[in-house]
Structures are given as C-alpha cells and as structure tokens.
Amino acid sequence: MRNKPDREKFRFFPETGDGREEPSPVPPEPAGKYPCPCCGRLTLPVPKEEAIAYICPACFWENDVFTPGEDEPSDENHGLTLRQGRARYYQQKRQRSSMKQREETINAYFRCWLENDPSVLEEAFSEAIVYSECYGPEYRGLGQIKQWFSDWNQRGRVLEWRVKSFLHQENRTAVEWYFRCGYDGEEGGFDGVSLIEFDENEKIVSLKEFQSKAEHEFPYGEAAL
Ligand SMILES: [Zn+2]
Numbered sequence: 001m002r003n004k005p006d007r008e009k010f011r012f013f014p015e016t017g018d019g020r021e022e023p024s025p026v027p028p029e030p031a032g033k034y035p036c037p038c039c040g041r042l043t044l045p046v047p048k049e050e051a052i053a054y055i056c057p058a059c060f061w062e063n064d065v066f067t068p069g070e071d072e073p074s075d076e077n078h079g080l081t082l083r084q085g086r087a088r089y090y091q092q093k094r095q096r097s098s099m100k101q102r103e104e105t106i107n108a109y110f111r112c113w114l115e116n117d118p119s120v121l122e123e124a125f126s127e128a129i130v131y132s133e134c135y136g137p138e139y140r141g142l143g144q145i146k147q148w149f150s151d152w153n154q155r156g157r158v159l160e161w162r163v164k165s166f167l168h169q170e171n172r173t174a175v176e177w178y179f180r181c182g183y184d185g186e187e188g189g190f191d192g193v194s195l196i197e198f199d200e201n202e203k204i205v206s207l208k209e210f211q212s213k214a215e216h217e218f219p220y221g222e223a224a225l
Pocket residue numbers: 036037038039040041043056057058059060061
C-alpha cells in the first residue's frame with residue numbers, strides 16, 4: 001500500500017465532481033533545492049524520497065518514490081522507466097536546440113538579402129541545394145544560388161523580409177513571412193511561406209517558396225458569424 005503523507009502535495013488529483021477540472025501539471029513556481037532524478041535539475045523542493053507525486057516542471061517526469069530503480073516501469077509515467085524518461089528528456093533538449101539553430105540559419109538568410117551580404121549563403125546552404133521560387137525559377141546547387149543572388153541585387157533591393165512564425169517537424173521547417181522589395185524601379189510586397197529541409201549537417205538542402213497576396217478582400221463581408 002502506498003502511504004499518503006500528511007503534508008501538502010505538489011500535485012493534486014482531480015476532485016470528484018463533473019470531471020471537467022483538470023489538475024495543473026506544473027506546480028506554482030517551484031522552490032527547487034534538490035535534483036530531479038530524471039533531468040538532474042534542481043527542481044524538487046524536498047529530497048526525491050519525499051517528493052511524492054511531484055512533477056518536475058523542467059522535464060515533466062513525475063517523481064515516483066515507489067519505483068526508484070533505473071529500469072523499472074513507472075506507473076506514474078505511463079510505464080516509462082527512469083532511464084527511458086531521461087533519454088526522452090535529452091532527445092527533446094537536442095530537438096529544441098536544433099530548432100533554435102535552424103531558426104537562426106533562416107533569420108540569417110533573410111537578413112543577408114536585406115544587407116546584400118552573400119557571405120551567409122555558404123553557411124546556410126548545402127552544395128546540393130534545390131531552391132524553387134514561388135513564380136517558377138528553380139536554382140540547383142550553391143553556385144546557381146550565388147549567381148542568382150548577385151544578379152538579382154544588380155536590379156533590386158530587398159526592403160523587408162519579416163518572419164511571422166516557424167513550424168518544425170523532424171528535419172523540416174515551415175516559415176511564414178512577409179516580403180517587400182524594389183525591383184526595376186517598382187516596389188511591392190507579398191506574404192509567403194517557405195518549406196525548408198535541412199540535411200544532416202543542418203544546412204538547407206531544399207527550399208520551396210509559396211506566395212500569397214498580402215492584401216485581402218472580403219467578398220462575403222468582413223464580419224464572420
Ligand atoms: Zn526533471
């Protein structure tokens with residue numbers, strides 16, 4: 001039998017009622033002093049032996065005082081073992097840092113157009129890049145990208161290329177943006193999305209751009225029901 005401690009718990013189980021109240025998985029600001037057995041960060045307010053039903057706010061492992069071993073399935077964690085929970089935490093951490101790196105690469109690429117600075121291209125793109133623009137042209141290989149960049153900047157100037165949002169899935173990132181430029185004396189802007197694929201060296205190996213008008217009209221009125 002599991003003994004329930006008298007003192008306050010850090011996570012409360014759902015009250016009996018209509019069942020719609022969900023317990024908060026994250027306790028209010030933890031005063032961490034003791035390491036979480038899963039991620040090792042100082043997130044437990046009491047030693048792990050006493051932290052019953054406490055969920056680590058950093059890795060979401062529910063401290064399981066009844067299954068302290070490394071390789072025993074933990075009921076509180078859907079049958080994961082502590083070793084598996086730790087592996088999951090580190091995998092998620094790596095994914096977060098590679099997402100951040102990809103966003104930095106894309107930001108640097110957009111900025112290099114604003115600053116007319118081709119030095120970023122080699123950093124951002126794989127030699128095997130296939131780049132398709134929204135209105136048809138496709139560039140194959142880094143050499144063609146550099147040629148296009150140089151030729152375009154003879155006649156045009158990018159005035160704005162602003163990221164609105166990123167979405168990540170495995171080795172691909174979708175980025176939604178707004179672009180504005182002057183070209184052959186004419187100025188214009190549009191919304192767009194790029195689907196970007198990264199290779200194992202975190203370089204862009206495929207990029208497809210899709211364009212959408214930035215100005216919208218409302219054939220059925222502006223107010224939605
Ligand atoms: Zn943790």
